Amino acid sequence: MKLEQLEATVAQVRRDIVRMVHGCQSGHPGGSLGCADLVTALYFHEMKMDESRGADGYLNFSREGRGEDLFFLSNGHISPLFYSVLARRGYFDIKEMATFRKINSRLQGHPATHEHLPGIRIASGSLGQGLSVAAGAAHAKKLRGEDTTVFVLMGDGEQQEGQIWEAAQFAPHYKLDNLIAIVDWNKQQIDGPTDKVMDNRDIKAKYEAFGWVTVDLADGNNMQQVLDAIAAAKALKGKGQPIVILMKSEMGAGVDFMMHTHKWHGTAPNDEQLATALAQLPETLGDY
Amino acid sequence: MKKYTFSEKKDTRSGFGAGMAELGKTHPNVMALCADLVASLKLDPFIKENPERFVQCGISEANMIGVAAGLAIAGYVPYATTFANFGSGRVYDQIRQSVAYSGSNVKIAVSHAGLTLGEDGATHQILEDLAMMRAMPEMTVINPCDYNQTKAATIALADHVGPAYLRFGRPVVPVFTDPNQEFVIGKAWVVNEGKDVSIFATGHLVWESILAGEILEKEGIDAEIINIHTIKPLDEAAILASVAKTGCAVTAEEHQLNGGLGDAVCQLLSRNKPAPVEMVGVNNSFGESGTPAQLMEKYGLNAAAIVEKVKAVLKRK
Numbered sequence: 001m002k003l004e005q006l007e008a009t010v011a012q013v014r015r016d017i018v019r020m021v022h023g024c025q026s027g028h029p030g031g032s033l034g035c036a037d038l039v040t041a042l043y044f045h046e047m048k049m050d051e052s053r054g055a056d057g058y059l060n061f062s063r064e065g066r067g068e069d070l071f072f073l074s075n076g077h078i079s080p081l082f083y084s085v086l087a088r089r090g091y092f093d094i095k096e097m098a099t100f101r102k103i104n105s106r107l108q109g110h111p112a113t114h115e116h117l118p119g120i121r122i123a124s125g126s127l128g129q130g131l132s133v134a135a136g137a138a139h140a141k142k143l144r145g146e147d148t149t150v151f152v153l154m155g156d157g158e159q160q161e162g163q164i165w166e167a168a169q170f171a172p173h174y175k176l177d178n179l180i181a182i183v184d185w186n187k188q189q190i191d192g193p194t195d196k197v198m199d200n201r202d203i204k205a206k207y208e209a210f211g212w213v214t215v216d217l218a219d220g221n222n223m224q225q226v227l228d229a230i231a232a233a234k235a236l237k238g239k240g241q242p243i244v245i246l247m248k249s250e251m252g253a254g255v256d257f258m259m260h261t262h263k264w265h266g267t268a269p270n271d272e273q274l275a276t277a278l279a280q281l282p283e284t285l286g287d288y
Numbered sequence: 289m290k291k292y293t294f295s296e297k298k299d300t301r302s303g304f305g306a307g308m309a310e311l312g313k314t315h316p317n318v319m320a321l322c323a324d325l326v327a328s329l330k331l332d333p334f335i336k337e338n339p340e341r342f343v344q345c346g347i348s349e350a351n352m353i354g355v356a357a358g359l360a361i362a363g364y365v366p367y368a369t370t371f372a373n374f375g376s377g378r379v380y381d382q383i384r385q386s387v388a389y390s391g392s393n394v395k396i397a398v399s400h401a402g403l404t405l406g407e408d409g410a411t412h413q414i415l416e417d418l419a420m421m422r423a424m425p426e427m428t429v430i431n432p433c434d435y436n437q438t439k440a441a442t443i444a445l446a447d448h449v450g451p452a453y454l455r456f457g458r459p460v461v462p463v464f465t466d467p468n469q470e471f472v473i474g475k476a477w478v479v480n481e482g483k484d485v486s487i488f489a490t491g492h493l494v495w496e497s498i499l500a501g502e503i504l505e506k507e508g509i510d511a512e513i514i515n516i517h518t519i520k521p522l523d524e525a526a527i528l529a530s531v532a533k534t535g536c537a538v539t540a541e542e543h544q545l546n547g548g549l550g551d552a553v554c555q556l557l558s559r560n561k562p563a564p565v566e567m568v569g570v571n572n573s574f575g576e577s578g579t580p581a582q583l584m585e586k587y588g589l590n591a592a593a594i595v596e597k598v599k600a601v602l603k604r605k
Contacts, residue, residue: 064363113390121361123390126381132351133386136358136366143340144362163382166351174343 074130128161172211305330307442419547
């Protein structure tokens with residue numbers, strides 16, 4: 001997909017995020033907006049996926065994903081982003097976004113396989129688990145000799161979980177050079193700035209010390225830079241080390257009053273705030 | 289009383305190792321993971337024959353559960369192994385989210401459960417794991433009683449799609465079940481038919497129940513002994529049918545009274561057929577160091593304790 005199309009898509013994804021969170025007055029808009037460019041780029045430009053469709057017109061989905069690139073969302077609270085991208089990509093009806101976080105929905109508060117929503121391979125939300133799962137899947141794909149990539153997105157606050165560093169030592173030990181992790185380094189978490197809540201210090205140096213090769217992404221809300229960083233990461237595949245993209249992003253990106261603060265990590269906009277936000281986000285593909 | 293004998297004693301964990309060795313030959317998708325306890329889990333034969341299907345995870349149990357989930361998503365059948373303490377409470381949330389809630393086909397296979405771990409003491413003697421795993425939706429929970437049954441359960445789980453917790457132990461115990469048994473998950477085994485009292489036993493307490501049955505027989509008490517190797521799903525029909533005949537029950541497990549087999553049986557009976565029940569298990573306490581036999585005696589988990597509970601429950605009929 002061309003840059004302009006990707007940018008148009010991500011604009012619509014941002015509208016979807018804000019509208020979903022407003023619709024149920026619950027959810028996490030900040031990180032969803034901040035990671036919108038990256039996840040859109042992965043699904044609409046980068047990932048090798050089964051493009052066949054079923055009788056219902058939607059993309060076929062197998063949880064195993066043999067021969068496909070896989071994406072795992074470890075910071076599951078940014079589920080509105082995940083759901084918007086999956087729906088816009090063709091896994092299910094975009095109208096289903098209206099059910100987000102409501103009773104009897106497949107779009108649970110945090111991503112789940114339990115309701116069989118196409119596109120979801122693992123439940124997430126309890127933080128720190130996705131890197132391990134992605135490492136297991138990457139190990140399996142190496143055993144099978146697949147030329148595929150396993151992507152996993154984590155938060156920077158999530159880097160405070162001990163399990164992350166168990167997985168961080170596992171992946172280089174098994175030379176999982178088909179694994180590309182992304183850390184959303186927005187320096188905000190629910191209780192405040194990350195360096196105030198629990199200083200992560202130099203995440204890049206930590207990963208390097210654990211045996212990863214790192215890629216810097218200076219502006220994760222610039223689509224061209226996102227594409228360049230993913231390309232750089234892919235070029236490092238197959239060299240015996242797992243790869244991590246350190247993505248500087250802005251929590252709330254695209255909505256001015258949601259940026260430069262942790263306040264919108266997990267807060268829903270009211271009607272007036274929604275209108276202000278949507279005025280900044282062009283409806284490019286048609287609202288759900 | 290049906291006569292049971294044994295010619296040798298073996299540890300149930302060796303039954304697990306033998307089952308894994310068998311699966312290595314028959315099931316190309318079966319993998320083994322371990323958190324730095326390969327010798328304790330008896331995995332050497334599997335690893336020797338299938339080095340590429342073994343994943344040493346180091347002392348990182350939380351990561352091991354996640355890696356297992358990832359392998360399962362990609363179509364493998366991973367057995368994640370460690371001591372029961374580190375494969376249950378330590379990683380409860382990882383099992384809950386990445387395995388059970390996600391419906392990942394992961395087998396958590398754990399050794400050194402309960403007091404019979406012995407000298408290492410209470411830090412390692414998990415007595416709450418059945419309660420935790422029973423409470424978790426969609427989890428199958430199995431606690432076999434001897435070497436042969438553990439081997440059979442290990443093999444049966446490979447063809448059972450879904451999360452499972454397989455619990456076994458450290459010490460050598462009598463090998464008394466059929467080496468060629470068919471292990472049916474969720475199907476209780478009637479060890480001995482009787483009419484006076486139902487003894488529902490799991491794990492190491494099954495052999496003790498047989499010894500108790502022999503003692504009771506001499507005193508004119510005809511005990512029905514049923515091996516509940518699958519704690520969940522519980523064989524409700526077998527339990528209800530037995531209590532319909534005997535009118536009372538004793539449960540026996542190497543586990544806390546809270547939340548284990550005893551609670552499961554009581555819940556079933558209270559809903560369907562209230563009857564007096566006495567429970568053999570650890571009563572709201574941690575264990576301590578000692579030999580397995582000393583601990584089982586001190587904490588009331590042997591044949592003598594079962595006999596005592598049978599006599600108590602008979603008075604309540």
